[in-house]
Amino acid sequence: MAYQSYVLVCGGTACCSSGGDKVVAEFKRILAEQKLDETVQVVTTGCLGFCEQGPIVKILPQGTFYVQVKPEDVKEIVAEHLVKGRVVQRLCYDPEQAKKLVAEANIPFYQKQYRIVLRNCGVIDPEKIEDYIARDGYKAIEKVLFEMTPEQVVEEILKSGLRGRGGAGFPTGMKWKFAMQQPKGQKYMVCNADEGDPGAYMDRSTLEGDPHSVLEAMTIAGYAIGASKGFIYIRAEYPLAIRRLEVAIEQAHDLGLLGKDILGSGFDFDIELRFGAGAFVCGEETALLQSIEGNRGMPRPRPPFPAVKGLWGRPTVINNVETLANIPVIINKGADWFNKIGTATTKGTKVFALTGKVNNSGLIEVPMGTTLREIIFDIGGGIRGGHQFKAAQTGGSTPRSTTSRSPRSARSWALAASS
Numbered sequence: 001m002a003y004q005s006y007v008l009v010c011g012g013t014a015c016c017s018s019g020g021d022k023v024v025a026e027f028k029r030i031l032a033e034q035k036l037d038e039t040v041q042v043v044t045t046g047c048l049g050f051c052e053q054g055p056i057v058k059i060l061p062q063g064t065f066y067v068q069v070k071p072e073d074v075k076e077i078v079a080e081h082l083v084k085g086r087v088v089q090r091l092c093y094d095p096e097q098a099k100k101l102v103a104e105a106n107i108p109f110y111q112k113q114y115r116i117v118l119r120n121c122g123v124i125d126p127e128k129i130e131d132y133i134a135r136d137g138y139k140a141i142e143k144v145l146f147e148m149t150p151e152q153v154v155e156e157i158l159k160s161g162l163r164g165r166g167g168a169g170f171p172t173g174m175k176w177k178f179a180m181q182q183p184k185g186q187k188y189m190v191c192n193a194d195e196g197d198p199g200a201y202m203d204r205s206t207l208e209g210d211p212h213s214v215l216e217a218m219t220i221a222g223y224a225i226g227a228s229k230g231f232i233y234i235r236a237e238y239p240l241a242i243r244r245l246e247v248a249i250e251q252a253h254d255l256g257l258l259g260k261d262i263l264g265s266g267f268d269f270d271i272e273l274r275f276g277a278g279a280f281v282c283g284e285e286t287a288l289l290q291s292i293e294g295n296r297g298m299p300r301p302r303p304p305f306p307a308v309k310g311l312w313g314r315p316t317v318i319n320n321v322e323t324l325a326n327i328p329v330i331i332n333k334g335a336d337w338f339n340k341i342g343t344a345t346t347k348g349t350k351v352f353a354l355t356g357k358v359n360n361s362g363l364i365e366v367p368m369g370t371t372l373r374e375i376i377f378d379i380g381g382g383i384r385g386g387h388q389f390k391a392a393q394t395g396g397s398t399p400r401s402t403t404s405r406s407p408r409s410a411r412s413w414a415l416a417a418s419s
């Protein structure tokens with residue numbers, strides 16, 4: 001059914017905790033009551049990024065962006081916007097109490113962003129596989145299974161220049177190549193969704209808003225390295241992400257996109273979830289593997305690297321959530337396309353959880369090489385209360401100074417301002 005309008009309500013953790021689910025319920029109730037539910041569809045999405053201003057409601061096709069929406073505002077949005085076509089100005093983003101910024105595209109927070117990893121977050125209903133498919137979802141796995149050899153897949157990822165977003169920035173294609181070159185037999189593909197850095201929530205939001213992108217990427221990796229089994233190691237404190245992954249895995253199974261003989265290709269691949277109990281050290285890959293095996297999460301010296309000797313002594317690739325979310329796009333659009341984004345040494349984008357004393361905090365995605373100044377002042381809107389910038393702290397245990405040297409060094413930003 002083609003709807004005339006779509007009401008996208010953010011269903012990310014931050015918006016839910018500030019009442020987003022009640023806003024969804026109120027829209028559904030009022031639209032049904034007024035018999036508008038056949039022309040207006042309510043979609044619960046993942047995080048739109050501007051968490052601080054939540055609950056966020058976006059109305060399509062106009063792209064109108066409402067902030068801090070409460071259940072009591074819904075009646076007015078329906079009556080004014082959806083029935084009469086008039087924007088409810090008082091609910092638009094208005095930092096200076098002067099010009100109401102009506103559409104997302106006009107809001108400075110979004111203007112320097114470039115979304116690859118978060119391409120579907122805030123756009124699709126993460127609990128509907130059809131929404132993901134409608135935005136080219138599972139097209140990459142089809143291409144890989146029917147048009148590419150494992151060697152070609154690895155070559156494409158190598159050529160793209162993608163480097164791991166969870167740790168040392170190791171070239172993803174190289175890691176896959178090591179595992180692919182190991183003798184045939186049981187191999188494993190693991191997704192690291194432990195996300196232990198304080199203040200970081202990039203991986204959680206990606207899984208909450210677009211779980212299928214990670215499932216599809218893991219299946220592509222499984223095909224490339226010759227693994228038939230995957231594990232997602234996710235912290236138990238992420239109940240919404242876990243629920244959405246469980247729904248996504250079931251839906252992928254139902255459509256023959258996971259399990260035996262995927263899409264009739266003869267390739268088998270399945271994914272199971274494993275829950276972490278919040279130990280920071282279990283985000284480290286060798287400790288994580290110990291934990292999946294049911295042992296105490298203790299790092300072990302490398303070599304041997306997991307790609308050679310990992311889970312239960314078998315070749316294993318471990319990739320971070322954000323690294324993986326890039327994979328389907330790289331396969332669909334090509335390594336040459338990806339390679340043009342970013343800096344000479346680090347390609348693509350980086351997602352940051354921008355927190356602290358900035359005016360606009362939230363989840364952002366920018367091309368690699370974007371400066372701290374742009375992040376803090378253009379996207380973050382500068383320091384709260386007009387104070388002078390004093391310091392910025394990058395997340396992770398081994399911070400360095402620029403976004404281009406080590407992706408992990410800039411997983412989240414905490415800012416301080418002089419008072």
Ligand SMILES: Cc1cc2nc3c(=O)[nH]c(=O)nc-3n(C[C@H](O)[C@H](O)[C@H](O)COP(=O)(O)O)c2cc1C
Nearest residue numbers: 164165166167192194195196283284285319320323
């Ligand atoms: C103490 C410690 C904690 C780590 N925590 C995480 C984490 O929470 N998430 C993550 O993806 N990688 C974490 N890493 C990095 C992983 O060991 C590993 O390098 C990464 O998952 C590999 O994926 P990538 O190549 O896609 O980046 C941590 C590393 C160390 C040393």
Ligand code: FES
Nearest residue numbers: 010012015047051
């Ligand atoms: S959780 Fe709603 S905008 Fe981030």
